[in-house]
Every structure is written in C-alpha cells, then in structure tokens.
Amino acid sequence: MSPPTVRPLTIxxxxxxxxxxxxxxxxxxxxxxxxxDHDALRLVGVxxxxxxxxxxxxxxxxxxxxxxxxxxxVPKIPAILRRVRQAAAFAERVxxxxxxxxxSPDFTHRIARAIRKRxxxxxxxxxxxxxVWASRSYRAKQMATYTDHVLCLLPFEPAFFEAxxxxxxxxxxxxxxxxxxxxxxxxxxxxxxxxxxxxxxxxLPGSRSSEIRFILPVFRETVRRLAAQHPDLVCVLPTLTxxxxxxxxxxxxxxxxxxVTQTASEKFESFDAATxxxxxxxxxxxELALARCPMIVAYRxxxxxxxxxxxxxxxxxxxxxxxxxxxGVVPEFIQEDCTxxxxxxxxxxxxxxxxxxxxxxxxxxKVASALGEGDERxxxxxxxxxxxxxxxxxxxxx
Numbered sequence: 001m002s003p004p005t006v007r008p009l010t011i012x013x014x015x016x017x018x019x020x021x022x023x024x025x026x027x028x029x030x031x032x033x034x035x036x037d038h039d040a041l042r043l044v045g046v047x048x049x050x051x052x053x054x055x056x057x058x059x060x061x062x063x064x065x066x067x068x069x070x071x072x073x074v075p076k077i078p079a080i081l082r083r084v085r086q087a088a089a090f091a092e093r094v095x096x097x098x099x100x101x102x103x104s105p106d107f108t109h110r111i112a113r114a115i116r117k118r119x120x121x122x123x124x125x126x127x128x129x130x131x132v133w134a135s136r137s138y139r140a141k142q143m144a145t146y147t148d149h150v151l152c153l154l155p156f157e158p159a160f161f162e163a164x165x166x167x168x169x170x171x172x173x174x175x176x177x178x179x180x181x182x183x184x185x186x187x188x189x190x191x192x193x194x195x196x197x198x199x200x201x202x203x204l205p206g207s208r209s210s211e212i213r214f215i216l217p218v219f220r221e222t223v224r225r226l227a228a229q230h231p232d233l234v235c236v237l238p239t240l241t242x243x244x245x246x247x248x249x250x251x252x253x254x255x256x257x258x259x260v261t262q263t264a265s266e267k268f269e270s271f272d273a274a275t276x277x278x279x280x281x282x283x284x285x286x287e288l289a290l291a292r293c294p295m296i297v298a299y300r301x302x303x304x305x306x307x308x309x310x311x312x313x314x315x316x317x318x319x320x321x322x323x324x325x326x327x328g329v330v331p332e333f334i335q336e337d338c339t340x341x342x343x344x345x346x347x348x349x350x351x352x353x354x355x356x357x358x359x360x361x362x363x364x365x366k367v368a369s370a371l372g373e374g375d376e377r378x379x380x381x382x383x384x385x386x387x388x389x390x391x392x393x394x395x396x397x398x
Contacts, residue, residue, distance in 0.1 A: 009035070011386065012096035013045040013056070014087055014111055016104030018207060018240065019283055021048030023127060023174050024102050026379035027386075028054040034383055044094060046087055059090055080107060088114035091122060097390045098123045105130040109146070116146040125386060127151045129161060129168065140164035149389055151382050154324070155370060171381040172372030175286045178268060179373065182291040185272030192259055194234050194273070199351045201226070202270060202277035202293065203237045203258075204284050212243070214300040215280050216250055221340035222278065224255035226348060233351075234259070236274065238267035276350040276357065278343065281318045285330070289321045289367050294350040294360040296331050300338040321367050329363040 011031065015024040024047050032055075035041040047058040088111055091099055099115060099122055101108035112124050129152040130139065143150070144165040152158050153173045161168040186196070194200060203223065205216040227233045233256045239247045241262050251258055261267055271277075271291035279285050281299040288295045297319045317323050319330050331346050333339075349356045372378060 008038075008040055008042040009387075009390065010042045010044060010094060010096040012091055012094065012099045013043060013047060013051070013102060014099065014108055015047045015051065015102040016107035018048060018050075020103035020108075020128075021050045023379075024048075024056070025050035025054050026174060026177055026377075027100070027102070027127065027382055028056050030377065030379040030383035031386070033380065034387065044096065045090075045099075046083075059087065081110075083107075084110045084114055087111045088118055091115045092118045095119070095122065098125055098386060100125045100127050100386055103128045109143075112146040123148050123389060125149045125151060125389065127382060128153055129157045140166065149385070151385060153371075153378070154320075169381075169385045171385060172375060172378035173286060174378050175283065175290055176368075176371055176373050176375075177377050177379060178287060179290045179368075181265065181268035182271045182287075184269045185274070188266070188269040188273040192234075195232070198232050198234055199230060199276075200234050200236065200270075200274045201347065201351065202274045202279070202288075202295075203235050204277060204279035204288075205237075206280035206282060206284075207240055207243060210301065211280055212246065212250060214302070215298065215338070218298070218300065218338055218340060218343070219278055220251070220254065222343040222347060225340055225344040226351075227256040229348070230351075231256075233257070236261060236270045238262070238270060276347065278347050281332070281334075286320050286367075286371070289330075289364040290371075290373070292361050292364050294357040296333065296343060296346045296350060298333040298338040298343060300335055321363060324367050324370050325363050329360055 013024050013027065015021045028043060028051055031041060031043065043056055045059060047056050052058065084107070092115070101112055101124065108126070109130070112126070115122055115124060124147050126143070126147050126149070129150045140161055141164045143161075147166055150157075150161050150166055150168040152161070152168050152170045155170050158168040158170050189196060189200070201223070203219050205211055205219050223233070223235055235254065235256050236259045237247065237251065238261050244262060247260060251260065259270075261270060268291070271288060271293050274293050277288050277293050277295040279288060279295050279297055281297050285295060285297055299318065317328060317332060318334060319332055321330050322328050322332070333342050333346070350360070
C-alpha cells in the first residue's frame with residue numbers, strides 16, 4: 001500500500017506594483033532558502049518580473065494595478081476590481097495555508113476583504129504595514145476584521161497595530177538588503193568617463209505615469225538652472241525598462257550631460273557614485289539614505305489629489321528619514337513648493353556645500369540603525385514569521 005500523498009505547504013503571495021514586486025522577490029528567495037524543496041513548499045499568486053525571475057509563476061501581472069492618482073486610477077477601476085475578484089476566487093479555489101498581501105494597500109486590502117468574505121478561515125498576512133499612523137488611523141481597527149498579522153518595516157509600528165487589535169512583527173526595512181549593491185561608485189564614474197571631482201546628480205522623478213507627468217518637467221528646469229552655473233554637471237536618471245521610450249522622449253535635449261540607466265546594478269552603483277540626488281518622495285529616498293547619498297525631496301500631484309491628501313495626512317514630514325529622526329534633516333518641497341525656483345538653490349547647496357552634505361549623512365547613520373542595518377535580512381525575518389504563523393519548520397536565526 002503506497003503512503004498517503006502529503007499536501008505541500010502553500011503560500012499565496014500578491015504584489016500589486018513594482019515596489020511590492022521587489023519585496024515579493026526577496027521574500028520568495030528567503031522562503032526558498034528556508035525550504036528549497038518545491039514539493040514541500042508551493043508559492044502561488046500575483047507578481048511581476050522580479051518575482052518571475054526568482055521562479056515565481058504569477059496568476060497575472062501588474063499592468064492593471066500599478067497606478068496612483070485619480071486621473072490614473074479612475075479609468076482602471078473596472079480592471080482593478082476584476083483583478084481583485086480573480087485573486088479572491090483563486091484563493092478560495094486553492095485554499096493556501098496563508099495569503100501574504102504585499103504593499104499596495106488600496107489594492108491588496110480589497111483582496112483581503114474579498115477573501116475573508118469568501119473563506120473566513122484563510123489566514124491573511126499584510127507585508128508592509130500601511131501607514132495608517134500617518135493618515136486615517138481608524139483603518140488599523142478595520143484591518144483587524146480581515147488581517148491576521150502585519151509585518152512591519154518600522155520599529156514603532158507593531159505597538160500601534162497591537163493597540164488596534166492586530167498582531168504585528170517588526171521585520172526590518174527591505175532596502176537594507178539592497179545596501180550591499182550600493183558600491184563601486186568609482187568604477188561607475190570611470191566606465192562613464194565622469195571625472196572624480198565632477199558634480200554628479202541623481203534625478204529620480206518616480207516610476208508612475210503621474211509622477212513623470214507632474215515631477216519630471218520641474219526637475220528638468222531645475223537642472224537647466226543648475227547647468228547654467230555649473231556646465232560640468234552630470235545627471236543620472238535610473239528608470240525601468242517599460243518606461244524607456246517615454247523617458248527617452250521626455251529627456252530629449254536634456255540641459256546637461258545625462259546618463260539613463262535601466263538595470264538595478266547600474267542604479268545602485270550610481271547611488272554610490274553620486275554627489276547628491278533630487279528625488280521624488282518614495283522608497284527611493286530610503287535607499288538613498290542607506291547609500292549615504294545626500295538628497296532633496298520633492299513631490300507634486302494633481303490639484304484634486306493634493307486637496308484630498310491634505311485633509312487626510314497628519315504627519316509633519318513625507319520622507320521616512322525625517323519621520324524617524326523627527327526633524328527635517330532632508331529638505332522637502334511638496335506641491336506648491338515643488339518649483340525650479342525653490343529647488344535649484346537647495347540642490348546646489350547639497351552638491352557643493354560639504355557641511356550640508358555631512359549633516360544629512362550623520363542623520364542617515366541613525367536611520368540605518370533604526371531600520372535594522374547589521375541585523376538578519378528583513379526578508380528572511382519576514383519569511384520566518386510567515387512560516388511560524390502556519391506552524392511550519394524554519395531555520396534557526398543566524
């Protein structure tokens with residue numbers, strides 16, 4: 001008589017945009033590091049190219065769900081809701097041991113509610129605590145009705161969620177794992193024939209369509225003003241493959257020498273090579289802090305989106321560095337302040353004033369420690385928590 005078939009542990013992962021895809025890719029790697037046997041651990045769900053590169057086979061891609069801003073979201077609402085229903089139906093059919101919903105709260109929380117309605121017994125984990133402490137804090141209590149556990153990136157978040165009735169764990173910030181790639185800046189300069197003492201400015205307008213529309217023209221004019229005073233200025237603009245043609249069009253005739261790079265390795269090398277950065281608010285600002293690259297942060301959205309956001313956000317800063325340090329170490333220029341006239345002198349200061357640059361770097365050291373630099377990889381810690389929630393075996397912490 002043959003032995004009974006043992007059902008593999010099944011984990012459903014759902015990422016809704018590129019930032020979640022990057023998180024998901026690291027989590028896939030960590031889970032496989034703990035349990036490499038595909039017959040023992042099955043990974044299913046939704047992801048993008050980075051997750052696929054790690055061997056993950058998604059139910060569908062991110063094309064319909066990676067949007068932000070009212071003008072982008074509204075036309076895609078039917079497609080987004082269709083994807084929500086599709087993911088929830090998939091979970092009901094497959095019945096995974098745990099569902100891990102990664103980032104993109106507006107998308108993944110809809111999936112969580114839909115899954116809970118279809119099958120209340122499925123365990124649901126949220127990877128990346130939504131910043132409900134920054135706006136609409138009542139949502140934390142709502143999450144208790146459709147979330148079993150939250151994996152937090154920031155050390156102060158677990159207490160906030162526990163108070164709202166949601167169990168939570170601090171796993172560390174995932175950008176910590178990218179720190180090891182932020183090196184070889186001198187080689188990058190040599191490869192691109194950039195003098196060692198030439199001012200090198202990272203231009204990071206974001207990857208969403210709305211960000212390119214609202215922010216890149218402002219950054220371009222800021223660079224034009226800088227280049228008029230500093231003709232040796234070199235700019236690097238890291239982008240994504242699917243944005244290549246649009247970025248090429250938007251940056252034609254750039255007012256200084258411009259290097260557009262599309263690979264992650266070149267992006268992180270440029271972080272190490274750069275003198276400073278002009279960046280849209282987002283995860284990239286935390287990456288820059290870990291690379292010890294001084295920055296100016298700016299952001300601009302449509303008028304209606306800004307009007308709504310101002311009535312919801314209740315924190316004094318938009319940049320994580322400033323929130324952790326509780327002071328404006330990194331200058332922020334938001335909405336009406338996001339103009340070339342305001343940005344040009346601020347960028348010039350961090351490009352050419354060593355004291356201003358060092359002040360930021362001193363703060364970055366404190367931020368890196370708070371986010372878990374020097375401890376176990378955040379993705380591995382997250383993987384251990386996920387497996388422990390379903391009573392699975394996990395390797396001892398290193």
